[in-house]
Amino acid sequence: MKDIRIEKNPTEQRLKDLGVLEWDTxxxxxxxxPWHYDEKETCxxxxxxxxxKPDKGExxxxxxxxxxxxxxxxxxxxxxxxxxxKHYRFG
Numbered sequence: 001m002k003d004i005r006i007e008k009n010p011t012e013q014r015l016k017d018l019g020v021l022e023w024d025t026x027x028x029x030x031x032x033x034p035w036h037y038d039e040k041e042t043c044x045x046x047x048x049x050x051x052x053k054p055d056k057g058e059x060x061x062x063x064x065x066x067x068x069x070x071x072x073x074x075x076x077x078x079x080x081x082x083x084x085x086k087h088y089r090f091g
Contacts, residue, residue: 002071004052004060010044010067020044020067023087032079039090041070048084053077 007014015021023044049063055075062068063082070076 002074003057004054004071004074005069006060006062007067009065014067015044018042018067020087023089026084026086026088028078028080028084030080030083032077034075034077036075037070037072040072041088041090043068043070043086043088046085046087047082048080048086049082050084051079051081053079 025046026043028048045062045064045066045068047064049061051059051061052070053059053076
């Protein structure tokens with residue numbers, strides 16, 4: 001199983017190259033829920049703070065300015081500590 005990859009504060013050029021601003025947007029209030037990734041997800045956090053706890057591995061803190069890749073096949077629990085708004089892309 002691959003790990004969650006986090007790129008802190010990617011450059012504007014990096015975000016432009018990926019087309020992040022054209023991706024869909026997802027929001028979520030403070031909450032806790034299980035999740036399973038049927039495919040890889042790449043996302044860029046515009047707001048918020050979460051702790052993602054993989055079934056296998058250490059908890060990961062994610063927040064504003066993070067470009068994150070979640071691996072296909074990972075099961076985890078999301079703990080949204082501050083309301084989240086992110087751009088995301090599957091595949």
